[in-house]
Amino acid sequence: MAPHSDSITDDSASQRLLLGKRIKHFRVAAGLTLDQLGERVGVVASQLSHIENGRREPRLSLLQGIAQALDVDTAELLKAEAPDRRSALEIELDRAQALPLYAQLQLPRVRMPKSLSDDALESLVGLHRELLRRSRAAAATPEEARRANTRIRMQMRERDNYLPELERAADELMSRLGPRYGALRHREVAVLAESLGFTLIFADDLPPNTRSITDLEGGRIYLPPASIPGGHGLRSLALQAMGHRVLGHRPPASYAEFLEQRLQINYFAAACLIPEARAAEFLQQAKRERNLAIEDLRDAFGVTHEAAAHRFTNLATEHLGLRVHFYRADGAGTLQRGYENDGLPFPADESGSVEGQPLCRKWAGRTAFNRTNRTSEFYQYTDTPAGTFWASAQTGDAEQGPFSITFGVPFDDAKWFRGRETTTRTSSTCPDPSCCRTAEGGLLERWEGKAWPSARMHAHVLSPLPTGSFPGVDDTEMYEFLSRHSDEG
Structure with a gap:
């Protein structure tokens, strides 16, 4: 297999070159020149040269004729791996030079004649690998991730x-x-x-x-x-x-x-855990009974409340005709993830990212923490600048601290859900600062300019994502782990 071939996306040109390299490998092994092979298959040597150099794709009939002349199976010529180390390097260099990253350098394309030594070719390929690695490292920042x-x-x-x-x-x-x-x-x-x-x-x-x-x-x-x-x-x-x-x-x-x-x-x-057909039938029946509930879907398929709520969003619009929203927030009211196609006005930064944004104190995902009994679902209507929404929230505790899972729909669709009869209702005007981000007059007057907190620094704010084949994973540690356990096997 070509070294690091999985780091560069295959395309038709690369596949043609791979096929050409395999044909050339077996032709040389058979001791035939281009002219001699051309005579056997009925084409001129120049046409075969174009095929071996990846500039032309042979017809199936010609490919079968070449395989017969070289005494190999057609499937052998079509294998998706380079026939030798030299070919593997040439293919990888060809792929690398086809990337937009190389085009940005505005450098001439390097040809690969026989006179180019294996060491020189190895060095060129190594430089491209490092160039690609550095490009990925530059992109793997919190800003790019967001x-x-x-x-x-x-x-x-x-x-x-x-x-x-x-x-x-x-x-x-x-x-x-x-x-x-x-x-x-x-x-x-x-x-x-x-x-x-x-x-x-x-x-x-x-x-x-x-x-x-x-x-x-x-x-x-x-x-x-x-x-x-x-x-x-x-x-x-x-x-x-x-x-x-x-x-x-x-x-x-x-x-x-x-x-x-x-x-x-x-x-x-x-x-897999909540199969579409069975879940859709389950939810459609619950809708007919006006008794939709996340906790029922959770219990029916033996999953977590969060998994059930998120899975509901996959199926709600397609199978129930409902537009919905879902979000997870931590105990401090920070939005960790969210989805909506019902118009709920998530807080967002200038790039449109919602993760890390402070959630309105009057939304169900935060007011649910105010309850004494947090074991059952909490229901609430919330008036927002985008309309009124009904929501069901469930709180929990994890290693990182408390969190809430909230699922909801616009007011008119609350009729399909258990908990629609709740009388709990709040009014949110966020992002207006006066909604919940400005202290009330008495507090502001008493403490403004008289408090100085020592804020907790979040380490990820300044740290780039660790580099490797997979973001955040140390390749060496992963390979050492696999070596330990493969030896045990």
């Missing part, structure tokens, strides 16, 4: 948070279990992994910043032991790891692609 995340969120809004292609992929995998009912069990997840050629293994020494590691060669998916209690983490993490294989992911070439892949595997795992 821009990429905002683009993805807006794209999902345009698609109503529904991805039919991922629904089909999840349905195809789940069909391997045959007809089934109830929540997806641990053993069934292991069976799905086995059907893809993987064994699930729990390891207590996973490198920091890794949620799981897949050993593609050994057919193992390593998960943290902490994912076992309760079952939710185990099933979801394992399905996400399988999602990379099912969806044909390659190592991400940019931070935006990394985020896109994360979104896809999360969606895929949710679609």
Whole structure:
């Protein structure tokens, strides 16, 4: 396989060059010149030269004739790997010079004649790898991450948070279990992994910043032991790891692609845990009874409240005709993630990013913390400049602190949900500062200019994302981990 070939996207030109290199390899091995091979297959040597140099793609009949003349199978010529080290380097350099990154340098394209030594070729390829690495490192900053995340969120809004292609992929995998009912069990997840050629293994020494590691060669998916209690983490993490294989992911070439892949595997795992057809039928029946509730979807499929609320957003518009919103906030009222296609006015910065923005104190995701009893869902109507919205909020505690999960709809659609009869109602005028960000007169008069807090510094504000094949993951630690465990096997 071409070294680092997974770092550069294949295109038709690269595929033609790969085919040409394989033809040339077998021609030389057979001891034939271009003229001699041309005589055997009925074409001139110049045409074969164009094919070997990747400038022309042979017709199938000619390719079959070449394979017969070289005494190899046609499939052997079509294999997706370079025939030797020299060819691998030439292909990688050709791909690198086709990237926009190289075009920006405004340098002439380097030809690769026989006179170019292997050492020189190795150096050129190494320089391009480093150039690509530095380009990625420059892009892997919090600012770029926020821009990429905002683009993805807006794209999902345009698609109503529904991805039919991922629904089909999840349905195809789940069909391997045959007809089934109830929540997806641990053993069934292991069976799905086995059907893809993987064994699930729990390891207590996973490198920091890794949620799981897949050993593609050994057919193992390593998960943290902490994912076992309760079952939710185990099933979801394992399905996400399988999602990379099912969806044909390659190592991400940019931070935006990394985020896109994360979104896809999360969606895929949710679609496996809460299958579309069964969930749609369940929700449609609840809507007919005017008894829609996140907690019912949660309990029916044995997932977390957050997973159920987020999955509801995937299906609500497509299958129920409802426009909705969903968000998670921490105990300090900071918005951690959000989705809406119903017009709820999320706070956002100048780039459109909502993550990290302070949530209005009068929204359900914050007022829910004011209750004494937080074990049940909290319902509230909120008047906003964009209209009135009904919301259901659930609070919880995690290692990082308290959080709330909120799901809601515009006022007119509250009639379909349990909790619509609530009398709790607030009025929010955010982003007007007088709504909740300006202290009341008495407090302002008493304390303005007389207080000086020592604010907590968030380390991620100044830190670039760690570099590596995958953002935030130390390649060396990952490879050392795999070496330890492969030796144990």
